[in-house]
Amino acid sequence: MPELPEVETIKEDLRELVVGSKIERAEVLDPSLVEQPQAEEFARRLEGVRITGTRRRAKHLIVELDSGDSLVFQLKIGGQLLLVPPVEEPKTALMLILHLDADRRLFLRDETGFTRARLLDAEELEERLSPLGPEPLEEGFDAGYLQRKIGSRRAQIKPLLLDQKVVSGIGNIYADEILYDTRLHPRRKANTLSEEEWKALHAAIRSNLAAGVEHRGTTVRLYRDVLDRPGEHQNYLRVFEKHGRPCPGCEGEVVREKVGGRPSHFCPECQRENGPKSGGTLESLW
Numbered sequence: 347m348p349e350l351p352e353v354e355t356i357k358e359d360l361r362e363l364v365v366g367s368k369i370e371r372a373e374v375l376d377p378s379l380v381e382q383p384q385a386e387e388f389a390r391r392l393e394g395v396r397i398t399g400t401r402r403r404a405k406h407l408i409v410e411l412d413s414g415d416s417l418v419f420q421l422k423i424g425g426q427l428l429l430v431p432p433v434e435e436p437k438t439a440l441m442l443i444l445h446l447d448a449d450r451r452l453f454l455r456d457e458t459g460f461t462r463a464r465l466l467d468a469e470e471l472e473e474r475l476s477p478l479g480p481e482p483l484e485e486g487f488d489a490g491y492l493q494r495k496i497g498s499r500r501a502q503i504k505p506l507l508l509d510q511k512v513v514s515g516i517g518n519i520y521a522d523e524i525l526y527d528t529r530l531h532p533r534r535k536a537n538t539l540s541e542e543e544w545k546a547l548h549a550a551i552r553s554n555l556a557a558g559v560e561h562r563g564t565t566v567r568l569y570r571d572v573l574d575r576p577g578e579h580q581n582y583l584r585v586f587e588k589h590g591r592p593c594p595g596c597e598g599e600v601v602r603e604k605v606g607g608r609p610s611h612f613c614p615e616c617q618r619e620n621g622p623k624s625g626g627t628l629e630s631l632w
Contacts, residue, residue, distance in 0.1 A: 348421040349405060350482070350515025351558030352569050352577065356427060357402045359572035360409065363429055368396045368447040369411075376441040379454070382464040391415060391465055392444070404478045404514035408471070416471050418464045419454070424568035425461035428453045433574045457568060479513045482551050483559075487513070493544040496536045503539070504532035505606035507551075515555065519564055522586045522611045524550045526595075531619040532605040532612055538621060557582065585611040 372392035377385040399410035409417040430451045442454040480487045507521045527550035563577030589602035598615030
């Protein structure tokens with residue numbers, strides 16, 4: 347699933363490759379893609395507008411238009427935006443084609459069919475984004491924020507990290523890696539974390555997401571950038587989908603279990619549900 351690093355990569359590709367382009371017409375091939383407005387109006391309002399910018403908010407990809415509208419994509423599990431040319435024209439699982447000037451086309455394809463798009467004016471966009479939590483790579487996300495926000499909660503820490511109202515952009519892949527870095531069991535209750543653990547969690551969130559951006563995202567199955575290239579961060583994962591393999595930090599084995607309804611990968615020895623071994627510290631686990 348495209349998470350913050352993947353959507354950030356796509357946003358930067360679009361900024362470099364299509365900002366300034368004119369959308370001559372939009373071809374909606376799968377009406378289930380369009381959530382707002384109706385598909386016919388969606389296509390009509392895209393005709394003849396120019397792309398003026400791109401940005402990202404959480405996992406939302408936002409394409410800014412000179413009409414004042416914003417084209418907002420949620421790529422969900424398998425959404426891909428592919429620019430033709432230089433990419434070879436895709437033939438399957440197509441949901442939308444944006445016909446650009448200079449004989450180029452931007453294809454949206456999704457084998458899962460879960461991608462959704464909205465065309466929103468400024469007020470609608472603000473309303474859509476307003477519930478989202480802070481961006482974890484921006485300065486406003488300080489070391490004390492998580493402890494203040496969720497430190498008294500009795501809920502499990504992993505579902506809280508995945509809550510986009512708590513912090514924006516973290517999904518299943520990066521949550522598992524973040525919790526491994528901080529030696530936190532995904533079922534640990536937030537109100538049991540020490541101040542040291544909150545600080546380590548903040549640092550791990552920033553370092554893992556920054557590394558994902560640097561490596562242009564994680565390709566486990568479907569993710570591709572705008573030029574149909576896979577990411578590289580999958581080569582740096584320690585626990586995600588590594589179940590049955592040795593833990594890189596101890597002699598234990600990585601397991602996969604459902605936590606909060608999501609498959610979760612962790613080392614039960616390094617990441618103890620009741621916290622570090624008696625007398626241990628976070629640093630001693632490294």
